[in-house]
Amino acid sequence: MTLDKIYLVSDELTRSSIDRALRTIHLSSAKVLLVESAWKGHWNRWKFKIAAYPDYPERNNDKLKELVARAKDYGIPTVFWNKEDGVHFDRFIDSAKLFDHVFTVDETCIPRYKAVMGEDASVHTLMFAVQPKFHFFDGFNFKYHRANFVGSYSHHIHDERRIWQNGLFETATETGLGLTVFDRNSNRKSKNYRYPILPNMEIKKAVKYPKTGQIYKDYLVSLNVNTITDSPTMFSRRLVEILACAGIAITTPALSVEKLFKDYCHVVHNEEEMRELFNRLKYGPSQEDLERARAGAEYVAKYHTWEHRLAEIAKVIGFK
Known part of the structure; x- marks a missing residue:
């Protein structure tokens, strides 16, 4: 009930x-x-x-x-x-x-x-x-063959998370895939929350939460990082939202991802894996990528x- x-x-x-x-x-x-x-x-x-x-x-x-x-x-x-x-x-x-x-x-x-x-x-x-009114799958229609990241960045806390972010961001831009960031803290004035400036990286202001689902549908690749990595149940809220939209999710490792979501996203463990994946995806998704994403949306709708x-x-x- x-x-x-x-x-x-x-x-x-x-x-x-x-x-x-x-x-x-x-x-x-x-x-x-x-x-x-x-x-x-x-x-x-x-x-x-x-x-x-x-x-x-x-x-x-x-x-x-x-x-x-x-x-x-x-x-x-x-x-x-x-x-x-x-x-x-x-x-x-x-x-x-x-x-x-x-x-x-x-x-x-x-x-x-x-x-x-x-x-x-x-x-x-x-x-x-997820709230299915915001995050749901209604077919594949990628408008931008780039990666996106929706969330925050910080210089003074979450050091391990920042290292993973830097690796994803630098590799996405260096491989030519490109990256658009939607900065959740765009309205905060402190320099502690400013993203690094990289070539082929666009930084946009925060969007209203109900609109994030459309971003995951519009962009070919959606990036995710996990702050907690040793919990079987704690994962980034962003990850399950990406999957609900059948976004092609690329995520950093976490025990929760291994237990719950590994069949529905790409888990990258180092820069070499990031580079190989971005170099392939910049030319478009494979049928296997799409089938994996579709299955992820069905799984989230059924259980999460x-x-x-x-x-x-x-x-x-x-x-x-």
Whole structure:
């Protein structure tokens, strides 16, 4: 089943993905309170109110505590989903432990939650998913025989991720495939978030989340990097979105990719593999590439939509 009447606190990507018809703005009429590890929330209403900021005591989760207490007074099940595990486990554990049920994108974090909340705590895995209204397959029609990357770049954090990005970007441009980047942080002024400038690389401003699906359909190749590489369940949200659109995905390695998606994308382990693949793809996809991409879209639609994830939550909290 799919939950409805969800009182949702989340960042924009998740808010966009959970159908408006399933949400309610009235806590008293909600069937469940669902809060994710949001940095800002809708219209910045939850900025600095969920994550921990030890050096800034005025940034605290007091408002969240009040919301959870009200929900429990109404007899409404409370659910927390940490989409930032395991990198930001410590930033969100004090908020997570307020809830009846905790879900994490990273299965390996479950013992860490139980160490804090108790062995009997209701802690479960909830992987990233797609909203089929935005990310779906409707035939192959590549308009640009180039690679694209939708996301962020940083000079001061995620060093391993940046090394992989540099390798993909440099190789895509050097081989003549070319690259168009849609910079998720284009509105941030800090130089820490600026992409490198490379020949045959175009940098565009961020696009609205619902429009990202069209990018994966329009561009011949879609690049992906994974920040977490040792989790069986944590993968880049971008990867499953590319696959849902039957994009030709080229991704860096991760345990989750090996377990879930290796049959539907190209996994590159070094520059030599990148170069060989880009040199081939710049002349167009093979039939095998297209069949692999189509199978990926079918797989994601069958197992990795938000309808599936809400059904998983419903099962845990006892809804039928």
